[in-house]
Amino acid sequence: MGLWLMAAPFLVGVAALVVAPALVTLVMSLFEWDLLQPARFLGLGNFRELLGDVAFRASLRNSLTYVAIAVPLRVAIALGLALLMHRRMRGVGAERSAVFFPTVIPDVAYALLWLWILNPLYGPLNLLLGAVGLPTPSWLTAAASARWGVIVMGLFLIGEGFLIALAARRAVPGELYDMASASGAGPWARFVRVTLPLMTPALLLMATRDTILSFQATFVPALIVTEGGPPPYGTTYLPLFVYRNAFEYLRYGYASAATVLMFVLTASIVWLQYRAIDRARRGGLWAGSGLGGT
Amino acid sequence: MRPTPLVAAALAAGLALAACTSGGGDPAPGEPVTISVWVAGDPAETQAFVDVARGFEASQRGIEVDLLQIAERDDLIARLSTSFAGGEPPDLFLMNYRYLGQFESKGVLEPLEPYLASSSELSAEDFYPEAMAAFQSDGVQTCMPQNVASLVMYFNRDLFERAGVEQPAAGWTWNDMVVAATELTRDIDGDGAVDVYGLGVDPEIIRVAPFVWSAGGELVDDPERPTRFTIGSLKAIRPLQAFLDLRGVAGVTPTDEEAEAADFETRFLDGTLAMVMESRKVVPSFRTITDFRWDVAPLPVHERPATILHSDAYCMTSASEHGAEAWTFLEFALGPEGQRIATATGRTVPSLRSVAESGAFLDPSVPPASSQAFLDAIGAIQAVPHIETWPEIEDVVNALIEEAYYDPSGRGEAGELVLAIFDQTQPLFDRANAGG
Numbered sequence: 001m002g003l004w005l006m007a008a009p010f011l012v013g014v015a016a017l018v019v020a021p022a023l024v025t026l027v028m029s030l031f032e033w034d035l036l037q038p039a040r041f042l043g044l045g046n047f048r049e050l051l052g053d054v055a056f057r058a059s060l061r062n063s064l065t066y067v068a069i070a071v072p073l074r075v076a077i078a079l080g081l082a083l084l085m086h087r088r089m090r091g092v093g094a095e096r097s098a099v100f101f102p103t104v105i106p107d108v109a110y111a112l113l114w115l116w117i118l119n120p121l122y123g124p125l126n127l128l129l130g131a132v133g134l135p136t137p138s139w140l141t142a143a144a145s146a147r148w149g150v151i152v153m154g155l156f157l158i159g160e161g162f163l164i165a166l167a168a169r170r171a172v173p174g175e176l177y178d179m180a181s182a183s184g185a186g187p188w189a190r191f192v193r194v195t196l197p198l199m200t201p202a203l204l205l206m207a208t209r210d211t212i213l214s215f216q217a218t219f220v221p222a223l224i225v226t227e228g229g230p231p232p233y234g235t236t237y238l239p240l241f242v243y244r245n246a247f248e249y250l251r252y253g254y255a256s257a258a259t260v261l262m263f264v265l266t267a268s269i270v271w272l273q274y275r276a277i278d279r280a281r282r283g284g285l286w287a288g289s290g291l292g293g294t
Numbered sequence: 295m296r297p298t299p300l301v302a303a304a305l306a307a308g309l310a311l312a313a314c315t316s317g318g319g320d321p322a323p324g325e326p327v328t329i330s331v332w333v334a335g336d337p338a339e340t341q342a343f344v345d346v347a348r349g350f351e352a353s354q355r356g357i358e359v360d361l362l363q364i365a366e367r368d369d370l371i372a373r374l375s376t377s378f379a380g381g382e383p384p385d386l387f388l389m390n391y392r393y394l395g396q397f398e399s400k401g402v403l404e405p406l407e408p409y410l411a412s413s414s415e416l417s418a419e420d421f422y423p424e425a426m427a428a429f430q431s432d433g434v435q436t437c438m439p440q441n442v443a444s445l446v447m448y449f450n451r452d453l454f455e456r457a458g459v460e461q462p463a464a465g466w467t468w469n470d471m472v473v474a475a476t477e478l479t480r481d482i483d484g485d486g487a488v489d490v491y492g493l494g495v496d497p498e499i500i501r502v503a504p505f506v507w508s509a510g511g512e513l514v515d516d517p518e519r520p521t522r523f524t525i526g527s528l529k530a531i532r533p534l535q536a537f538l539d540l541r542g543v544a545g546v547t548p549t550d551e552e553a554e555a556a557d558f559e560t561r562f563l564d565g566t567l568a569m570v571m572e573s574r575k576v577v578p579s580f581r582t583i584t585d586f587r588w589d590v591a592p593l594p595v596h597e598r599p600a601t602i603l604h605s606d607a608y609c610m611t612s613a614s615e616h617g618a619e620a621w622t623f624l625e626f627a628l629g630p631e632g633q634r635i636a637t638a639t640g641r642t643v644p645s646l647r648s649v650a651e652s653g654a655f656l657d658p659s660v661p662p663a664s665s666q667a668f669l670d671a672i673g674a675i676q677a678v679p680h681i682e683t684w685p686e687i688e689d690v691v692n693a694l695i696e697e698a699y700y701d702p703s704g705r706g707e708a709g710e711l712v713l714a715i716f717d718q719t720q721p722l723f724d725r726a727n728a729g730g
Contacts, residue, residue, distance in 0.1 A: 035379035036400040054718065121555035141550040141700070230550070230700075231693035247372035249686050250396050 028256035046257035058233035082165035103159030143234030168202030437607035443574035462591035475546035494558030497699035507600035535708035550700035577640035
């Protein structure tokens with residue numbers, strides 16, 4: 001009972017701010033509702049309409065592409081930086097802070113900064129690329145470049161994943177590296193046979209968490225930097241699609257149906273990742289690491 | 295388990311929240327009534343409404359105005375819809391007629407017709423009927439227009455004079471415009487890149503529409519209750535192709551990248567754009583120009599003069615508990631004094647005839663010198679429909695026009711564009727007409 005009481009504030013918060021809105025969203029997805037007039041029951045009508053909606057299909061495709069590219073890149077960069085900065089050395093604190101710093105910048109300020117950086121003619125990125133003789137992409141006017149621009153924006157927001165990777169790397173016992181070195185293992189072999197297996201639970205956790213976040217992380221960049229374009233729907237991702245339908249077109253039921261599909265999609269990917277983790281755990285991928293193996 | 299402290303804390307929090315959110319109710323005797331007014335726009339645009347609100351407060355005691363300035367129209371719509379659902383909408387809000395369809399006929403707006411009929415300060419005949427008509431629903435005046443702006447052509451007089459190009463004037467044609475824009479588009483430093491463009495125009499349906507009308511075409515089958523676009527006729531296709539050719543063939547407007555790098559308003563302010571098609575809203579920022587002289591002219595014509603209405607109106611919400619006070623504010627804002635205050639900022643073309651036709655608006659010593667062009671255009675004004683799904687239709691069509699306008703192959707085809715517009719907008723018309 002004491003444990004439940006201690007957990008009560010958190011449980012109440014989750015119930016009120018997560019579970020209840022999710023249930024309301026699920027119910028709303030079955031209605032047509034503009035918040036102004038009484039809702040009209042449509043059954044699965046919203047879902048049927050979504051399947052034939054060009055904008056929804058484009059936003060679904062864009063979101064899946066984003067997750068497929070951005071998540072591995074973000075996890076890999078967080079891992080790489082954690083490996084570079086896990087040792088105590090002069091100035092490493094400042095370097096770690098620099099990696100974490102972009103994560104605490106407010107989303108809108110961060111997006112406005114990138115609006116300037118990605119300016120196709122006057123932005124520092126293209127000026128730099130041009131100065132060294134590299135091609136200068138049309139970041140905001142070509143669909144493929146714009147999508148890469150959104151991905152690049154996300155690559156600097158890895159502070160939390162970096163901290164997890166850093167903690168996981170520092171938890172690996174140094175003796176294991178000594179033993180590996182003594183048995184003739186070089187740097188690459190030590191990374192593949194010691195570091196990677198022992199950090200795998202943390203990396204999979206990061207990937208799972210990043211997948212969930214990534215489905216939502218495109219909203220502010222797409223709204224402020226690319227405005228969902230260039231047309232047709234070049235950077236319209238699922239959150240922007242939901243926002244426009246709900247808050248601009250007052251189609252809250254339709255937007256709720258898209259949200260439900262986004263949730264199902266996210267849950268499916270996370271479930272697949274969980275299955276992969278479970279299989280790896282049962283297969284003894286990280287047995288004996290003390291980080292979740294049997 | 296001892297829940298008492300938790301329950302007490304929750305009750306306290308609830309009461310605090312209720313205290314914070316309860317904005318309605320009557321004030322204590324002697325205390326002023328506060329009415330809430332929501333407007334959208336950048337600070338230069340909304341300054342007019344700030345000035346009007348302060349002027350109103352200075353003119354009387356008893357009613358105060360809580361003016362909320364929201365940066366974007368989209369955000370205003372989002373806040374409005376959620377405020378209606380939450381039961382706490384503002385007393386008044388300002389909205390362009392193109393976005394009013396989402397709120398009309400849903401019982402959330404208080405028709406202003408009865409207030410107007412019994413008013414001793416305002417009369418329907420005092421306003422331009424073109425603006426009044428845009429805010430009527432089934433013949434009833436739902437909202438009251440505060441301006442009657444339209445699409446016009448702003449031009450840099452110094453650039454025209456230096457290039458020896460004849461300045462735009464009433465009756466000039468589309469071809470005149472293309473010729474002038476071509477002569478004014480220049481690579482001054484000879485580096486192969488254009489330094490000054492002749493024209494800036496956003497590839498949007500509200501920019502294309504006046505030229506379809508001017509060529510004798512129609513945008514939709516029924517302006518009041520449209521069921522489909524009718525831009526497949528030659529009278530619509532030709533001006534549409536001419537519009538697309540401004541970029542693809544003539545090359546007199548900035549490229550996609552250049553337009554993305556610096557918008558047309560910025561380019562005009564910089565003196566690197568000779569002409570720009572815009573409504574009245576840019577005047578406050580254009581009045582900061584000190585490096586060159588500029589003025590305004592009517593749109594060029596294909597066959598007959600035509601332009602598009604850009605009008606915003608004050609709407610009262612049916613949930614307002616201060617309808618009488620809100621109307622008192624409107625009598626000031628839309629009356630001679632309020633309209634003069636708003637006009638002074640340059641933002642508005644007054645909807646009140648007496649102010650629009652006075653020196654307060656037409657003073658040639660305050661740029662633009664030819665503000666009369668706005669009044670001359672009123673007779674040629676047409677409005678786009680404002681059915682419930684019109685905002686969606688505009689977004690879809692604008693994306694298609696933009697794609698064709700900046701077609702990478704160099705020339706967007708109007709025929710293909712029209713087919714895509716038919717295909718993607720018909721479900722939206724159908725949904726509006728089905729009532730959903």
